[in-house]
Amino acid sequence: MARRFTGDKLVIASHNAGKIRELAALVAPFGVRVVSASELGLIEPEETGITFADNATLKARFGAASAEAPALADDSGLVVPALHGAPGIYSARWAGPDKDFAIAMERIHRELGERDRRAYFVCALALAWPDGHCDVFEGTVHGSLVWPPRGQRGFGYDPMFVADGQQQTFGELDPELKHRISHRADAFNKLITACFA
């Protein structure tokens, strides 16, 4: 059973400006004051988990313990079953320190060759408390990979991903539509229903 959110302050356990903005907007309707790990000067824990849920949990727990307040963290990535799950939890790291996703996409395309191009995005959202309690919610969106990449919107692997039922890649899709069908939206909805609604 998930623990309902009761406090008035929530730490966003992230140093990524985009993620902080997105997560803050999500909980804004519930009158929650948001403060980020960056603002608090918290360090980033090493992501040693073997799953998205594991990494989200360790980031949220670390944030909650450090800030002595409930903390929300996100871990997400692209899973290609024909590549035995790659790039998976290493999705961001494969793009290197320069976040060069053009190279990362090229690499996936090359490795895939004639294999099955189905893929899915995963987002794990973890809400942790200073006493160690943590609830995790996992969202997914299934689709397939196209080549060449298309579109300037979104980020990461978006330009090569077409969600089931769509024609456009996540790099081309209207952001509002993307945010309604994405893995992050799926995880968000589960979190909100269980802890905030």
Next chain:
Amino acid sequence: MARRFTGDKLVIASHNAGKIRELAALVAPFGVRVVSASELGLIEPEETGITFADNATLKARFGAASAEAPALADDSGLVVPALHGAPGIYSARWAGPDKDFAIAMERIHRELGERDRRAYFVCALALAWPDGHCDVFEGTVHGSLVWPPRGQRGFGYDPMFVADGQQQTFGELDPELKHRISHRADAFNKLITACFA
């Protein structure tokens, strides 16, 4: 089209005594003299690939270029679809420097919880030449994960893996039977057929 093996010397691009022994035994019937990367004093390249095939290829290519002779390399691991492919290419690394697979298995068991316990082992074998040509053969064995682990045979995640059609784990199975149905046998057979037979 795979290149047929024509030389008389083959480098086993590994520093793992068990793997060297296993690969040497495989090619012995074809009158090939085998020398290991350890014997040649070659360093181990960093495994920066995103797939088993990628890692096997880079190890084999590195061995072939360094030794100026054809080189054979192996990369293998356990893939759990319900964990989005984890531990995958990080199977060995998750056991830590002490190769503590008891902890790695416990971790997988804990993360799995009530999820689907189906899993498969993958083995990629790469045969590379000094001119850069490389052929890769991938083998798999499908099954499911049990808890608690059973059996003292095998290594790695073997004690928690039961292959489809078997009752015993890879840690309990007669080694001869295991070597006939394993992911490594599957990859071996493909390599032999294409390059040595």
